[in-house]
Amino acid sequence: MNVNSYAAIRRGVVPLLVRIGREMTVLAAVWLALPLLLGALVVPSYAAQKRLIDLFLGGIGGNWRDLLVTALPPLILFTVAELLRVVVTSCQRAADVSYRSRAVRLIRLEVFQRAVGVPLERMDDSGYYDRLRRAESVAGEELLGVLQNVFSLLRLVCELCGLLAVTAMAGPYAALALTAVFIVSFWIRLESDVVKRRLNRDLTASGRHADDLREAIAKPETIRDMRIGGSMKYLIDRWAGLLDHSLVQRGNANRREIRRGIVVSTVQIAGLFGTILLLILQLKSGGMTAGMLVIVLQAMRQTYHLSGTAAFPVGKIYIQSAKIADLAAFLGEPAHLEGNEGRRLGGTECGGTKALDVPDGEAEYGGPKTLSVPYWGAEYGGPKALGVQYGQAEYGGTQTLSVPYGAEARSSFAGVRVELEDVSYRYAGADELTLHGVSLTVKLGETVALVGENGAGKSTLAKLLLGLYQPTGGRMTWDGEDCGTIDRTRFRRSTSAVFQDFVRFETTLRDNVAFGVPGETLRDEAVCRALQTAGAEELERELLDAGGLDGRVGLVAAGGRGWSGGQWQRLALARAAVREARLLVLDEPTAALDPQHESELYHSFRRLASGRTVLFVSHRLGWARFADRIVVLRDGRIVEEGTHDTLMQAGGEYAAMFRTQAEWYRG
Numbered sequence: 001m002n003v004n005s006y007a008a009i010r011r012g013v014v015p016l017l018v019r020i021g022r023e024m025t026v027l028a029a030v031w032l033a034l035p036l037l038l039g040a041l042v043v044p045s046y047a048a049q050k051r052l053i054d055l056f057l058g059g060i061g062g063n064w065r066d067l068l069v070t071a072l073p074p075l076i077l078f079t080v081a082e083l084l085r086v087v088v089t090s091c092q093r094a095a096d097v098s099y100r101s102r103a104v105r106l107i108r109l110e111v112f113q114r115a116v117g118v119p120l121e122r123m124d125d126s127g128y129y130d131r132l133r134r135a136e137s138v139a140g141e142e143l144l145g146v147l148q149n150v151f152s153l154l155r156l157v158c159e160l161c162g163l164l165a166v167t168a169m170a171g172p173y174a175a176l177a178l179t180a181v182f183i184v185s186f187w188i189r190l191e192s193d194v195v196k197r198r199l200n201r202d203l204t205a206s207g208r209h210a211d212d213l214r215e216a217i218a219k220p221e222t223i224r225d226m227r228i229g230g231s232m233k234y235l236i237d238r239w240a241g242l243l244d245h246s247l248v249q250r251g252n253a254n255r256r257e258i259r260r261g262i263v264v265s266t267v268q269i270a271g272l273f274g275t276i277l278l279l280i281l282q283l284k285s286g287g288m289t290a291g292m293l294v295i296v297l298q299a300m301r302q303t304y305h306l307s308g309t310a311a312f313p314v315g316k317i318y319i320q321s322a323k324i325a326d327l328a329a330f331l332g333e334p335a336h337l338e339g340n341e342g343r344r345l346g347g348t349e350c351g352g353t354k355a356l357d358v359p360d361g362e363a364e365y366g367g368p369k370t371l372s373v374p375y376w377g378a379e380y381g382g383p384k385a386l387g388v389q390y391g392q393a394e395y396g397g398t399q400t401l402s403v404p405y406g407a408e409a410r411s412s413f414a415g416v417r418v419e420l421e422d423v424s425y426r427y428a429g430a431d432e433l434t435l436h437g438v439s440l441t442v443k444l445g446e447t448v449a450l451v452g453e454n455g456a457g458k459s460t461l462a463k464l465l466l467g468l469y470q471p472t473g474g475r476m477t478w479d480g481e482d483c484g485t486i487d488r489t490r491f492r493r494s495t496s497a498v499f500q501d502f503v504r505f506e507t508t509l510r511d512n513v514a515f516g517v518p519g520e521t522l523r524d525e526a527v528c529r530a531l532q533t534a535g536a537e538e539l540e541r542e543l544l545d546a547g548g549l550d551g552r553v554g555l556v557a558a559g560g561r562g563w564s565g566g567q568w569q570r571l572a573l574a575r576a577a578v579r580e581a582r583l584l585v586l587d588e589p590t591a592a593l594d595p596q597h598e599s600e601l602y603h604s605f606r607r608l609a610s611g612r613t614v615l616f617v618s619h620r621l622g623w624a625r626f627a628d629r630i631v632v633l634r635d636g637r638i639v640e641e642g643t644h645d646t647l648m649q650a651g652g653e654y655a656a657m658f659r660t661q662a663e664w665y666r667g
């Protein structure tokens with residue numbers, strides 16, 4: 001037992017309970033009050049038993065009426081107290097389950113909220129990322145376990161208080177003796193429990209190693225390989241050595257536990273003996289009834305039992321306190337949330353009114369305005385008056401839309417002019433700059449290919465353009481507006497991206513697309529159109545028998561089916577396509593595709609890029625040829641810019657890379 005763990009309980013478990021209590025006041029109050037009530041009910045139950053025993057031992061004389069008058073009240077009190085104990089115990093269990101699951105949900109949500117809202121730069125800090133991962137994992141099973149043990153402990157303490165109150169009825173010395181014996185036996189048991197848990201934890205790694213060896217030894221290929229080298233005996237000896245070590249450790253721990261158990265029992269028996277002796281002397285002098293003697297003995301036995309049971313939850317809390325302290329410390333850190341992304345999850349953004357894109361003042365003061373939007377509300381390939389998604393209006397007609405007053409003025413699919421002025425970037429903790437004085441203008445609706453050798457800074461630049469990183473030097477503007485001052489939500493809504501390491505959501509086909517526009521209800525046509533744009537329409541056809549758009553994708557889901565890397569990649573493109581983004585960033589979007597699909601994707605890409613400003617990063621220079629402009633990066637600096645033809649004529653870095661690649665394919 002060390003001081004650090006107590007400090008961890010004070011720094012971790014207590015603040016977390018306070019935090020949960022503040023958020024769920026009523027449930028937390030019920031969770032605390034019910035064990036108290038249960039503890040309090042011990043007193044009337046024991047008092048009634050004492051009265052009944054005294055009545056029976058005193059002989060029940062007189063008539064039936066006298067009997068009823070004397071025996072009925074304690075009998076009723078006993079019955080009501082026991083009934084209430086049963087009811088309160090059931091309510092308590094239900095309250096505990098509800099409290100724990102809600103508390104875990106609350107804390108997990110807080111952790112997720114931080115993960116979602118924190119600037120990406122902080123994620124690049126490995127220390128922060130580790131703390132986040134640890135907090136996320138502790139906020140699940142471990143927190144649930146600690147809360148369960150806190151609850152068990154609370155119940156035991158309340159019951160113990162009730163039993164002490166019962167014992168105190170016989171006199172203060174009985175209560176004092178009981179408390180002393182409880183503390184000594186609880187302490188010894190707690191020590192053994194903690195030692196045992198520590199040992200289990202320490203032996204976990206060697207136990208896992210022994211299991212791995214055992215499994216390996218039993219495999220035919222191991223027997224074959226090891227027999228050739230004659231090392232089978234060596235493997236078996238290592239496995240046996242690990243097992244022997246663990247057996248010796250456990251044997252020592254068991255012997256220690258038996259010795260402590262004998263000490264605990266001796267202390268308890270001595271306490272019981274002394275107290276009974278005093279009670280008998282008191283009985284003899286007439287200061288005590290037989291009923292009192294019986295219930296005090298009963299209370300003492302129950303208390304000794306509790307001293308053993310209480311060691312278990314305390315030991316568990318004690319062992320897990322360090323992790324819980326880490327979680328509390330993580331939640332106690334300043335959130336550093338990015339702009340208005342720090343909103344609570346499930347707040348107004350999700351499922352709230354969608355800000356439709358109409359020119360300022362279109363909606364009338366103080367009320368919504370209905371607008372007619374033609375089918376194909378927005379067309380391919382040009383700036384649009386209204387930022388309405390394709391297919392939002394019904395086929396062949398118009399659709400009226402309600403636009404809240406003050407809706408943001410913006411035209412989607414119109415692209416954006418992005419300007420970087422002398423931008424530099426340094427990763428947190430890095431000594432060197434990754435980008436040095438990059439000045440670049442990406443025009444409205446232009447497609448720019450970013451090429452360069454590994455580590456040149458292409459992905460870093462792409463993330464800066466998406467607003468995922470903030471420049472550490474220089475300035476970035478969108479249509480002349482400083483990006484640092486643009487509302488984050490508006491910024492995010494206007495960008496879309498597909499990265500090489502895109503996410504594979506093991507859920508339905510529809511979800512995989514709809515996650516591109518969280519909180520919006522997507523009609524089937526919109527999902528299909530996004531799939532079509534990404535050249536992924538055959539995925540729906542493949543799932544026709546499994547629910548079409550609602551068919552599950554991926555092997556994890558029951559009944560789900562696995563997709564190839566290329567199919568997943570096209571799903572990621574569909575997710576990007578469904579967003580009304582003005583800037584689209586594609587970072588190696590074709591990495592998982594075979595040549596056939598890659599060339600097919602080219603057409604999808606043209607559709608996706610249409611009318612937007614696009615930056616794509618690719619090592620396959622064949623793609624770069626089709627960009628309006630190619631920008632070559634080296635060591636974080638722009639070294640060349642131009643079209644494919646001008647760069648080839650210039651015979652510089654791009655031309656060299658292109659020729660090398662062409663040679664490779666030809667050769």
Ligand SMILES: Nc1ncnc2c1ncn2[C@@H]1O[C@H](COP(=O)(O)OP(=O)(O)OP(=O)(O)O)[C@@H](O)[C@H]1O
Pocket residue numbers: 124427428430434452453454455456457458459460461
């Ligand atoms: N989180 C990070 N922390 C510190 N340095 C980083 C981090 N991420 C990337 N870097 C460094 O920044 C430099 C540029 O990386 P970046 O990923 O932008 O290059 P790239 O041109 O996209 O490379 P590739 O073609 O291999 O994808 C590299 O030297 C890389 O080691």
